[in-house]
Amino acid sequence: MNRRDFLSMTGAAGALALVPSAFASGATPSAGYGKLLILVELKGGNDGLNTVIPFADPAYAALRPKIGIRREQVVQLDERTGLHPALQPLMSMWAGKQLAIVQGVSYPQPNLSHFRSIEIWDTASRSDQYLHAGWLTRAFRAQPVPPGFAADAVVIGSAELGPLANGARAVALVNPAQFEQQARFATPVSLKERNPALAHILDVENDIVKAADRLRPRNGQFVLKTQFPGGAFGNSIKTAMQVLAATDTPAGMPQQGQGVAVIRLTLNGFDTHQNQPGQQAALLKQLSEGFVAMRSALVELNRWNSTLVMTYAEFGRRPRENQSNGTDHGTVAPHFVMGGKVNGGLHGAAPVLARLDGNGNLPVGVDFRQLYAGVLGQWWGMDAMGILGQKFEPLPILRV
Numbered sequence: 001m002n003r004r005d006f007l008s009m010t011g012a013a014g015a016l017a018l019v020p021s022a023f024a025s026g027a028t029p030s031a032g033y034g035k036l037l038i039l040v041e042l043k044g045g046n047d048g049l050n051t052v053i054p055f056a057d058p059a060y061a062a063l064r065p066k067i068g069i070r071r072e073q074v075v076q077l078d079e080r081t082g083l084h085p086a087l088q089p090l091m092s093m094w095a096g097k098q099l100a101i102v103q104g105v106s107y108p109q110p111n112l113s114h115f116r117s118i119e120i121w122d123t124a125s126r127s128d129q130y131l132h133a134g135w136l137t138r139a140f141r142a143q144p145v146p147p148g149f150a151a152d153a154v155v156i157g158s159a160e161l162g163p164l165a166n167g168a169r170a171v172a173l174v175n176p177a178q179f180e181q182q183a184r185f186a187t188p189v190s191l192k193e194r195n196p197a198l199a200h201i202l203d204v205e206n207d208i209v210k211a212a213d214r215l216r217p218r219n220g221q222f223v224l225k226t227q228f229p230g231g232a233f234g235n236s237i238k239t240a241m242q243v244l245a246a247t248d249t250p251a252g253m254p255q256q257g258q259g260v261a262v263i264r265l266t267l268n269g270f271d272t273h274q275n276q277p278g279q280q281a282a283l284l285k286q287l288s289e290g291f292v293a294m295r296s297a298l299v300e301l302n303r304w305n306s307t308l309v310m311t312y313a314e315f316g317r318r319p320r321e322n323q324s325n326g327t328d329h330g331t332v333a334p335h336f337v338m339g340g341k342v343n344g345g346l347h348g349a350a351p352v353l354a355r356l357d358g359n360g361n362l363p364v365g366v367d368f369r370q371l372y373a374g375v376l377g378q379w380w381g382m383d384a385m386g387i388l389g390q391k392f393e394p395l396p397i398l399r400v
Helices: 003-010 058-063 085-095 114-123 135-142 176-185 196-215 231-247 276-300 368-379 384-388
Strands: 016-019 036-042 099-106 153-156 170-173 262-267 307-312 333-338 345-348
Touching (some): 036 276, 085 099, 153 231, 231 262, 231 276, 276 307, 276 333, 307 368, 368 384
Parallel strands (some): 036 262, 036 307, 099 345, 153 170, 153 262
Antiparallel strands (some): 099 333, 307 333
Protein backbone atom coordinates (compact mmCIF):
# COMPACT_ATOMS: atom_id res chain seq x y z
CA MET A 1 0.00 0.00 0.00
CA ASN A 2 1.46 3.37 -0.95
CA ARG A 3 0.75 6.74 0.64
CA ARG A 4 -1.74 7.80 -2.02
CA ASP A 5 -3.77 4.62 -1.49
CA PHE A 6 -3.73 5.26 2.24
CA LEU A 7 -4.92 8.84 1.83
CA SER A 8 -7.79 7.55 -0.29
CA MET A 9 -8.74 5.14 2.47
CA THR A 10 -8.90 7.86 5.09
CA GLY A 11 -10.94 10.21 2.91
CA ALA A 12 -8.24 12.89 2.95
CA ALA A 13 -6.91 12.57 -0.59
CA GLY A 14 -6.98 15.74 -2.66
CA ALA A 15 -8.02 17.99 0.18
CA LEU A 16 -5.24 18.07 2.73
CA ALA A 17 -1.88 16.69 3.69
CA LEU A 18 0.38 17.16 6.67
CA VAL A 19 4.16 17.27 6.86
CA PRO A 20 5.40 16.06 10.27
CA SER A 21 7.37 18.27 12.60
CA ALA A 22 11.13 18.07 12.94
CA PHE A 23 11.40 20.18 16.08
CA ALA A 24 13.95 19.73 18.83
CA SER A 25 12.00 18.28 21.75
CA GLY A 26 13.82 20.25 24.43
CA ALA A 27 13.19 23.74 23.06
CA THR A 28 10.85 26.19 24.75
CA PRO A 29 7.74 27.30 22.82
CA SER A 30 7.44 30.97 21.97
CA ALA A 31 4.58 33.18 23.15
CA GLY A 32 5.13 35.35 20.04
CA TYR A 33 3.17 32.97 17.83
CA GLY A 34 -0.04 34.50 19.15
CA LYS A 35 0.76 37.02 16.41
CA LEU A 36 -0.27 35.56 13.08
CA LEU A 37 1.65 35.84 9.81
CA ILE A 38 -0.28 35.57 6.53
CA LEU A 39 1.95 35.18 3.47
CA VAL A 40 0.52 35.73 -0.01
CA GLU A 41 2.62 34.48 -2.91
CA LEU A 42 2.13 36.32 -6.22
CA LYS A 43 3.19 33.33 -8.24
CA GLY A 44 4.97 33.94 -11.52
CA GLY A 45 6.51 37.31 -10.69
CA ASN A 46 4.25 40.37 -10.59
CA ASP A 47 5.07 43.40 -12.76
CA GLY A 48 5.94 46.08 -10.22
CA LEU A 49 6.01 49.14 -12.47
CA ASN A 50 2.36 48.69 -13.46
CA THR A 51 1.42 47.92 -9.85
CA VAL A 52 3.11 50.83 -8.05
CA ILE A 53 3.52 53.32 -10.87
CA PRO A 54 6.18 56.08 -11.13
CA PHE A 55 3.82 58.13 -13.28
CA ALA A 56 5.85 61.36 -12.94
CA ASP A 57 8.97 59.78 -14.44
CA PRO A 58 8.94 60.50 -18.22
CA ALA A 59 10.96 57.33 -18.78
CA TYR A 60 7.96 55.25 -17.65
CA ALA A 61 5.85 56.17 -20.69
CA ALA A 62 8.87 55.84 -22.97
CA LEU A 63 9.60 52.30 -21.77
CA ARG A 64 5.94 51.29 -21.93
CA PRO A 65 4.19 53.03 -24.84
CA LYS A 66 1.61 50.20 -25.20
CA ILE A 67 1.11 48.63 -21.77
CA GLY A 68 1.80 51.62 -19.51
CA ILE A 69 -1.05 52.85 -17.30
CA ARG A 70 -2.20 56.28 -18.43
CA ARG A 71 -1.61 59.03 -15.91
CA GLU A 72 -5.30 59.91 -15.62
CA GLN A 73 -6.09 56.29 -14.64
CA VAL A 74 -3.48 56.03 -11.90
CA VAL A 75 -4.73 55.98 -8.29
CA GLN A 76 -2.42 58.67 -6.97
CA LEU A 77 -0.51 58.11 -3.70
CA ASP A 78 1.69 61.22 -3.86
CA GLU A 79 3.03 63.63 -6.47
CA ARG A 80 5.17 60.94 -8.12
CA THR A 81 3.69 57.54 -7.34
CA GLY A 82 0.34 55.82 -7.79
CA LEU A 83 -1.38 52.45 -7.90
CA HIS A 84 -2.88 50.43 -10.73
CA PRO A 85 -6.59 51.34 -10.97
CA ALA A 86 -7.57 47.77 -10.00
CA LEU A 87 -5.99 48.42 -6.59
CA GLN A 88 -8.40 51.24 -5.74
CA PRO A 89 -10.06 49.11 -2.99
CA LEU A 90 -6.81 49.27 -1.00
CA MET A 91 -7.03 53.03 -0.58
CA SER A 92 -9.05 52.81 2.63
CA MET A 93 -6.18 50.89 4.26
CA TRP A 94 -3.70 53.34 2.74
CA ALA A 95 -5.61 56.29 4.17
CA GLY A 96 -5.68 54.58 7.57
CA LYS A 97 -1.88 54.06 7.41
CA GLN A 98 -2.33 50.30 7.72
CA LEU A 99 -0.81 49.51 4.32
CA ALA A 100 2.93 49.70 3.73
CA ILE A 101 4.31 49.47 0.20
CA VAL A 102 7.96 48.40 0.06
CA GLN A 103 9.59 49.24 -3.27
CA GLY A 104 12.70 47.86 -4.91
CA VAL A 105 12.65 44.42 -3.25
CA SER A 106 14.97 41.67 -4.51
CA TYR A 107 18.41 40.34 -3.50
CA PRO A 108 22.03 40.69 -4.69
CA GLN A 109 22.81 38.96 -7.99
CA PRO A 110 19.18 38.10 -8.78
CA ASN A 111 18.43 34.83 -10.52
CA LEU A 112 15.70 35.07 -13.18
CA SER A 113 14.73 31.39 -13.21
CA HIS A 114 11.31 30.79 -11.64
CA PHE A 115 12.44 27.59 -9.93
CA ARG A 116 15.73 28.83 -8.53
CA SER A 117 14.58 32.30 -7.55
CA ILE A 118 11.55 31.15 -5.54
CA GLU A 119 13.86 28.62 -3.87
CA ILE A 120 16.05 31.54 -2.80
CA TRP A 121 13.04 33.40 -1.40
CA ASP A 122 11.66 30.29 0.32
CA THR A 123 14.93 29.41 2.04
CA ALA A 124 16.25 32.99 2.51
CA SER A 125 19.54 31.94 0.96
CA ARG A 126 22.12 33.90 -0.98
CA SER A 127 21.93 33.56 -4.74
CA ASP A 128 24.99 31.25 -4.65
CA GLN A 129 23.86 29.26 -1.59
CA TYR A 130 21.66 26.17 -1.43
CA LEU A 131 19.73 25.58 1.80
CA HIS A 132 17.52 22.59 2.55
CA ALA A 133 14.90 23.95 4.94
CA GLY A 134 12.52 26.85 4.42
CA TRP A 135 13.11 30.02 6.43
CA LEU A 136 9.94 29.46 8.47
CA THR A 137 10.89 25.83 9.06
CA ARG A 138 14.19 27.05 10.54
CA ALA A 139 12.32 29.60 12.66
CA PHE A 140 9.99 26.93 14.07
CA ARG A 141 12.96 24.68 14.72
CA ALA A 142 14.76 27.42 16.63
CA GLN A 143 11.67 28.47 18.59
CA PRO A 144 8.89 25.89 18.35
CA VAL A 145 5.24 26.71 17.99
CA PRO A 146 3.36 25.78 21.19
CA PRO A 147 2.82 22.01 21.14
CA GLY A 148 -0.93 22.38 21.60
CA PHE A 149 -1.36 24.29 18.32
CA ALA A 150 -3.28 22.33 15.70
CA ALA A 151 -0.40 22.94 13.26
CA ASP A 152 2.53 25.26 12.72
CA ALA A 153 0.96 26.53 9.52
CA VAL A 154 -1.88 26.09 7.06
CA VAL A 155 -1.15 26.27 3.32
CA ILE A 156 -4.25 26.95 1.24
CA GLY A 157 -4.73 26.38 -2.47
CA SER A 158 -1.31 24.90 -3.19
CA ALA A 159 0.52 21.64 -2.59
CA GLU A 160 3.85 23.48 -2.44
CA LEU A 161 5.01 24.25 1.11
CA GLY A 162 7.56 26.89 0.06
CA PRO A 163 9.08 28.52 3.17
CA LEU A 164 7.59 25.74 5.30
CA ALA A 165 9.32 22.90 3.44
CA ASN A 166 11.43 20.16 5.00
CA GLY A 167 10.42 20.19 8.63
CA ALA A 168 7.47 22.43 9.47
CA ARG A 169 4.27 20.80 10.67
CA ALA A 170 2.07 22.26 7.97
CA VAL A 171 -1.41 21.30 6.86
CA ALA A 172 -1.88 21.81 3.11
CA LEU A 173 -5.50 22.37 2.07
CA VAL A 174 -4.96 21.65 -1.60
CA ASN A 175 -8.67 21.86 -2.40
CA PRO A 176 -10.40 24.18 0.10
CA ALA A 177 -13.84 23.37 -1.32
CA GLN A 178 -13.45 19.73 -0.23
CA PHE A 179 -11.78 20.47 3.10
CA GLU A 180 -14.75 20.58 5.44
CA GLN A 181 -16.46 17.54 3.95
CA GLN A 182 -13.36 15.33 3.80
CA ALA A 183 -12.05 16.42 7.20
CA ARG A 184 -15.38 15.43 8.75
CA PHE A 185 -15.25 11.91 7.34
CA ALA A 186 -11.54 11.24 7.96
CA THR A 187 -11.05 8.91 10.92
CA PRO A 188 -7.93 7.61 12.67
CA VAL A 189 -6.73 4.22 11.52
CA SER A 190 -4.41 1.70 13.17
CA LEU A 191 -2.98 -1.14 11.11
CA LYS A 192 0.40 -1.35 12.83
CA GLU A 193 -0.14 -4.86 14.07
CA ARG A 194 -0.94 -6.00 10.51
CA ASN A 195 1.92 -4.25 8.76
CA PRO A 196 4.59 -2.61 10.94
CA ALA A 197 6.13 -1.00 7.83
CA LEU A 198 3.12 1.32 7.69
CA ALA A 199 3.62 2.59 11.25
CA HIS A 200 5.18 5.91 10.32
CA ILE A 201 2.72 6.58 7.50
CA LEU A 202 -0.18 5.85 9.82
CA ASP A 203 1.19 8.19 12.49
CA VAL A 204 1.42 10.98 9.94
CA GLU A 205 -2.05 10.36 8.55
CA ASN A 206 -3.59 10.20 12.01
CA ASP A 207 -1.97 13.57 12.67
CA ILE A 208 -3.75 14.79 9.54
CA VAL A 209 -7.09 13.64 10.93
CA LYS A 210 -6.50 15.30 14.28
CA ALA A 211 -5.34 18.57 12.75
CA ALA A 212 -8.16 18.63 10.21
CA ASP A 213 -10.75 18.06 12.91
CA ARG A 214 -9.41 20.98 14.95
CA LEU A 215 -9.22 23.31 11.95
CA ARG A 216 -12.54 22.64 10.22
CA PRO A 217 -15.55 24.93 10.70
CA ARG A 218 -18.12 23.69 13.23
CA ASN A 219 -21.80 24.24 13.85
CA GLY A 220 -22.37 26.97 16.37
CA GLN A 221 -19.00 28.66 15.92
CA PHE A 222 -18.63 32.35 15.15
CA VAL A 223 -20.31 33.10 11.81
CA LEU A 224 -18.51 35.68 9.69
CA LYS A 225 -20.60 38.51 8.25
CA THR A 226 -17.89 39.42 5.75
CA GLN A 227 -18.77 38.82 2.10
CA PHE A 228 -15.89 37.19 0.26
CA PRO A 229 -15.22 37.59 -3.47
CA GLY A 230 -15.71 34.60 -5.73
CA GLY A 231 -13.01 32.70 -7.52
CA ALA A 232 -10.17 30.53 -6.29
CA PHE A 233 -8.34 33.29 -4.42
CA GLY A 234 -11.48 34.59 -2.75
CA ASN A 235 -12.35 31.04 -1.68
CA SER A 236 -8.85 30.57 -0.28
CA ILE A 237 -9.21 33.71 1.81
CA LYS A 238 -12.62 32.57 3.01
CA THR A 239 -11.14 29.21 4.04
CA ALA A 240 -8.29 30.93 5.85
CA MET A 241 -10.69 33.08 7.82
CA GLN A 242 -12.84 30.02 8.65
CA VAL A 243 -9.73 28.30 9.99
CA LEU A 244 -9.12 31.27 12.28
CA ALA A 245 -12.74 31.32 13.37
CA ALA A 246 -12.45 27.63 14.26
CA THR A 247 -9.24 28.08 16.24
CA ASP A 248 -9.56 31.48 17.95
CA THR A 249 -11.30 32.66 21.10
CA PRO A 250 -13.66 35.65 20.91
CA ALA A 251 -10.76 37.78 22.21
CA GLY A 252 -8.80 37.04 19.05
CA MET A 253 -6.27 34.65 20.55
CA PRO A 254 -5.72 30.98 19.67
CA GLN A 255 -7.82 28.56 21.71
CA GLN A 256 -5.91 26.05 23.77
CA GLY A 257 -4.73 23.38 21.35
CA GLN A 258 -6.19 24.90 18.21
CA GLY A 259 -3.95 27.71 16.94
CA VAL A 260 -1.74 28.17 13.89
CA ALA A 261 1.22 30.54 13.54
CA VAL A 262 1.24 31.02 9.75
CA ILE A 263 -1.24 30.92 6.88
CA ARG A 264 0.10 30.92 3.34
CA LEU A 265 -2.03 31.71 0.29
CA THR A 266 -1.17 31.71 -3.41
CA LEU A 267 -2.49 33.85 -6.26
CA ASN A 268 -1.39 32.32 -9.57
CA GLY A 269 -0.92 33.81 -13.02
CA PHE A 270 1.61 36.66 -12.79
CA ASP A 271 4.04 35.37 -15.45
CA THR A 272 2.73 37.89 -17.99
CA HIS A 273 5.01 37.54 -21.02
CA GLN A 274 2.20 38.47 -23.38
CA ASN A 275 -1.07 40.39 -23.29
CA GLN A 276 -0.30 41.64 -19.81
CA PRO A 277 -2.75 44.54 -19.34
CA GLY A 278 -5.95 42.50 -19.09
CA GLN A 279 -4.36 39.62 -17.20
CA GLN A 280 -2.70 41.79 -14.60
CA ALA A 281 -5.76 43.98 -14.11
CA ALA A 282 -7.86 40.89 -13.35
CA LEU A 283 -5.24 39.53 -10.93
CA LEU A 284 -4.79 42.82 -9.09
CA LYS A 285 -8.58 43.13 -8.81
CA GLN A 286 -8.69 39.71 -7.14
CA LEU A 287 -5.82 40.70 -4.88
CA SER A 288 -7.29 44.02 -3.74
CA GLU A 289 -10.85 42.75 -3.26
CA GLY A 290 -9.48 39.72 -1.44
CA PHE A 291 -7.39 41.87 0.87
CA VAL A 292 -10.34 44.10 1.70
CA ALA A 293 -12.42 41.05 2.61
CA MET A 294 -9.51 39.62 4.61
CA ARG A 295 -9.20 42.81 6.63
CA SER A 296 -12.95 42.88 7.27
CA ALA A 297 -12.92 39.28 8.53
CA LEU A 298 -9.82 39.86 10.68
CA VAL A 299 -11.51 42.87 12.28
CA GLU A 300 -14.59 40.72 12.95
CA LEU A 301 -12.39 38.10 14.58
CA ASN A 302 -10.57 40.71 16.65
CA ARG A 303 -7.39 39.65 14.83
CA TRP A 304 -6.45 42.66 12.70
CA ASN A 305 -4.02 44.10 15.25
CA SER A 306 -2.37 40.72 15.81
CA THR A 307 -2.00 39.78 12.14
CA LEU A 308 0.70 40.72 9.65
CA VAL A 309 -0.08 40.20 5.95
CA MET A 310 2.83 40.22 3.49
CA THR A 311 3.13 39.52 -0.24
CA TYR A 312 6.13 37.97 -1.94
CA ALA A 313 7.15 36.59 -5.35
CA GLU A 314 10.19 35.14 -7.06
CA PHE A 315 11.03 38.34 -8.96
CA GLY A 316 9.57 41.32 -10.79
CA ARG A 317 9.47 42.17 -14.50
CA ARG A 318 11.71 44.18 -16.82
CA PRO A 319 10.96 47.90 -17.11
CA ARG A 320 10.77 47.82 -20.91
CA GLU A 321 7.70 46.15 -22.42
CA ASN A 322 8.29 43.34 -24.90
CA GLN A 323 6.88 42.92 -28.40
CA SER A 324 4.00 40.77 -27.16
CA ASN A 325 2.39 43.47 -25.00
CA GLY A 326 3.91 41.85 -21.95
CA THR A 327 7.00 41.96 -19.76
CA ASP A 328 9.83 39.50 -19.25
CA HIS A 329 11.54 38.34 -16.07
CA GLY A 330 13.16 41.18 -14.17
CA THR A 331 14.73 41.95 -10.83
CA VAL A 332 12.95 44.14 -8.29
CA ALA A 333 9.28 44.49 -7.39
CA PRO A 334 7.19 46.26 -4.75
CA HIS A 335 5.47 44.26 -2.03
CA PHE A 336 2.55 44.97 0.28
CA VAL A 337 2.56 44.67 4.07
CA MET A 338 -0.75 45.14 5.91
CA GLY A 339 -2.10 44.99 9.43
CA GLY A 340 -3.30 46.99 12.40
CA LYS A 341 0.28 47.39 13.64
CA VAL A 342 1.77 48.38 10.29
CA ASN A 343 3.44 51.75 9.80
CA GLY A 344 1.74 52.60 6.53
CA GLY A 345 3.27 54.51 3.64
CA LEU A 346 5.93 54.13 0.98
CA HIS A 347 9.13 52.39 2.07
CA GLY A 348 12.22 51.07 0.38
CA ALA A 349 13.75 52.39 -2.86
CA ALA A 350 11.56 54.05 -5.48
CA PRO A 351 12.45 53.04 -9.05
CA VAL A 352 14.78 55.39 -10.92
CA LEU A 353 14.25 54.43 -14.54
CA ALA A 354 17.30 56.38 -15.71
CA ARG A 355 19.50 53.97 -13.72
CA LEU A 356 18.83 50.64 -15.41
CA ASP A 357 21.69 48.13 -15.48
CA GLY A 358 23.28 46.62 -18.57
CA ASN A 359 20.45 44.10 -18.87
CA GLY A 360 17.79 46.78 -18.69
CA ASN A 361 16.80 45.97 -15.12
CA LEU A 362 16.43 48.10 -12.01
CA PRO A 363 19.07 47.82 -9.27
CA VAL A 364 18.20 46.11 -6.00
CA GLY A 365 16.99 48.59 -3.39
CA VAL A 366 15.86 46.35 -0.51
CA ASP A 367 17.01 42.83 0.29
CA PHE A 368 13.89 40.68 0.84
CA ARG A 369 15.53 39.23 3.95
CA GLN A 370 15.10 42.63 5.58
CA LEU A 371 11.35 41.91 5.48
CA TYR A 372 11.92 38.47 6.98
CA ALA A 373 14.12 40.00 9.70
CA GLY A 374 11.21 42.26 10.64
CA VAL A 375 8.85 39.30 10.90
CA LEU A 376 11.28 37.22 12.93
CA GLY A 377 12.76 39.89 15.18
CA GLN A 378 10.11 42.59 15.54
CA TRP A 379 6.90 40.61 15.04
CA TRP A 380 7.81 37.38 16.83
CA GLY A 381 10.70 38.54 19.03
CA MET A 382 13.13 35.94 17.76
CA ASP A 383 16.84 35.88 16.93
CA ALA A 384 16.54 36.84 13.25
CA MET A 385 20.28 36.75 12.67
CA GLY A 386 20.55 33.20 13.97
CA ILE A 387 17.81 32.02 11.61
CA LEU A 388 18.83 34.02 8.53
CA GLY A 389 22.56 33.41 8.97
CA GLN A 390 23.58 37.07 8.90
CA LYS A 391 22.29 40.42 10.07
CA PHE A 392 19.66 42.22 8.00
CA GLU A 393 18.32 45.57 9.11
CA PRO A 394 14.50 45.54 9.35
CA LEU A 395 12.58 48.33 7.65
CA PRO A 396 10.49 50.70 9.81
CA ILE A 397 7.19 49.15 8.72
CA LEU A 398 5.95 47.85 12.09
CA ARG A 399 4.62 49.68 15.13
CA VAL A 400 5.36 46.98 17.74
